[in-house]
Amino acid sequence: MPIYEEKLISPLALRFTQQRIRMTFRDGRKVEDSIREITAGPAAGNYDIVLHAPFPTIEIIRYSPHGRGAGEDDHWFTSDNRRLYCLQRVAAQYWPKRVGAVVEVLYADNGAIRKKLDSLSCGLSVDIGHAFATADQLEHWDWHVAVEKSVPPGLGMALEAEAAVDEDDAKRGVDELMAAPGVPSSVDRLAMALAVSTSVADVAPRSRTISEDSSRATQSTAATEAAPSQVKPTRGKRGLRGEARSAASKGDPSGTWIGPKGETYTVSCKGSHYQCVRKDRYGSKWFTVEDDKSSAVLWWGIQRTYYVCASELSDMPDQLRWYGASDPSGRHPRFVWHKTQEVNEDEHAWQAEEHAGWAMPEKAQAKQTKSNTKSQNVSKQQRSIAQHNRKWVAVANTGGA
Numbered sequence: 001m002p003i004y005e006e007k008l009i010s011p012l013a014l015r016f017t018q019q020r021i022r023m024t025f026r027d028g029r030k031v032e033d034s035i036r037e038i039t040a041g042p043a044a045g046n047y048d049i050v051l052h053a054p055f056p057t058i059e060i061i062r063y064s065p066h067g068r069g070a071g072e073d074d075h076w077f078t079s080d081n082r083r084l085y086c087l088q089r090v091a092a093q094y095w096p097k098r099v100g101a102v103v104e105v106l107y108a109d110n111g112a113i114r115k116k117l118d119s120l121s122c123g124l125s126v127d128i129g130h131a132f133a134t135a136d137q138l139e140h141w142d143w144h145v146a147v148e149k150s151v152p153p154g155l156g157m158a159l160e161a162e163a164a165v166d167e168d169d170a171k172r173g174v175d176e177l178m179a180a181p182g183v184p185s186s187v188d189r190l191a192m193a194l195a196v197s198t199s200v201a202d203v204a205p206r207s208r209t210i211s212e213d214s215s216r217a218t219q220s221t222a223a224t225e226a227a228p229s230q231v232k233p234t235r236g237k238r239g240l241r242g243e244a245r246s247a248a249s250k251g252d253p254s255g256t257w258i259g260p261k262g263e264t265y266t267v268s269c270k271g272s273h274y275q276c277v278r279k280d281r282y283g284s285k286w287f288t289v290e291d292d293k294s295s296a297v298l299w300w301g302i303q304r305t306y307y308v309c310a311s312e313l314s315d316m317p318d319q320l321r322w323y324g325a326s327d328p329s330g331r332h333p334r335f336v337w338h339k340t341q342e343v344n345e346d347e348h349a350w351q352a353e354e355h356a357g358w359a360m361p362e363k364a365q366a367k368q369t370k371s372n373t374k375s376q377n378v379s380k381q382q383r384s385i386a387q388h389n390r391k392w393v394a395v396a397n398t399g400g401a
Contacts, residue, residue, distance in 0.1 A: 005055070008044060008100045011087035012143050013168035014060055014076050015123025017116040020138065021081045023128060023172035024054075027281040031082055031128075038090045040099075044181045046102030046164065056280075058083045061106040062172055063113050065122055070188060075169060077123055078103075079112045085126060086141050102180045113377055120121055209240040253289060253298060253313060257337035265337060274298070298380035 023031050034054055041050040058080040058100050064073055091099040119126070125142035152159050169175055253274060257265040263280040267289060274289035290299040298313070300306040306322040311331060313320065320337040323330045 005172065005174055006102055006180040007105050008047065008050065009060070009076065009103055009171075009177055010047070010099060010165050010168045010179050011084060012050070012099070012390050014058075014084055014088075016080055016081045016084060016119055016126045017077050017079050017113055017123060018081045018126065019119050019121075020127040020129065021085060023131060025082060025281075026283060029281070034083075035086045035089050036085060040090075040094065044100065045178045046098060048097040048180075049094055049099045051087060051099060051101045051310050053083070053087065053101070055086075056285075057102055057104050057282075058087070059104045059106055061109055061113060064111065065117060065119075069333045074331075075123065076173065077117070079116050079118075081126060082128065085141060088141070092143050092146045092150075094155040095257045096151055096155065098161055098164045100178075105174045105177065139196070169220070222240045238389070253320060255300060256340050256341050257285055259337055260335050264340075 003204045021031075025034070027312045037054040039052045041052050058078050060076050062074050063077045064075075066073060070203065087101050091101075121142075121231055124144070125140060127138040127140055129138040147158070155174075168177075179266075252269075253267045254269055255334050256265060257267065259265060261280070266277045267274050267280070273291055276287040276289050278285045278287065287300070290304070291300055298308040298310060300322060302306075302324055306324060308320050308322055312330075318339040320334050320339075321330075321333040322337070323332070324334050
């Protein structure tokens, strides 16, 4: 799982890694349709407009095309070239306003940038067209040329806007970029996670089902009024840690889940943690789910932004109710995953063959019959050749008589 922080930067300060991009995304969606769905949000910091896109946040990294390291000729690059093209198209329409977009800043390159980098302009421009398009059929995009057509380059506002883009391009560190609106910084998330980890030891996250809330509350109140000294603690917001730990051994998030937007999450156990693969129409992404046995919760990601109470998962095995790290009592889930049955086509095909008495499909039978016939013909030819050779050997032994 890549380590990143969500920041705000001008799309015009980002650079492409590829020289050519296609006109459609992997799911078949047209790039032009996505451009029309991008909306402009309110101002934030030094940005007059913040763009909101229908696709996932693009990932950027500080990278030097010549591999000389930071400080030489490094810039902000991204491997999400089609999404960057969409953002630059919209940002150019609002020129000379200063436009920002939320990005995920990676701390290290996993090799994607190095493999994709083939730009001939150091990422300043890109060509758009299908895979077999000729040079005449390609559409060339360079935001510098696009803004000069709409606004004279000598205009005062244009000079200020270009200086703002250059300022974003010159920011070499993650800390120099502005934090995304509504997203806490890494320091804030770390402090939040430490505070929640400390409070969880005494206040266990939500460990009951919703249907049990009213009935258990009524029973607990009546029992307290009748005999306060004889009341045993029940599971609740401040439930027993021992009971939560025993339930943690039963709650297993492994399997396939469906998110609120139709995306799927495949969770599998990898030693002391769980590995999660999110898949949607834009692609797939890896995450980690940490099994915190000391507090009987499952943490989402290395920065512990969301959690699931293992005892609640045991009570409701068909749901994963994720709560924010700032909500240790588990009052309102941020989002919910629902369990789905994963179909294994290979296993079904294996079972069908077994129940059919290992019956071979018609095409496979025809292929096998053809192969057997060919083998028989080869055997006949070999026998004929052997008989012919023995005949001439016999004639030679008799002196040709």
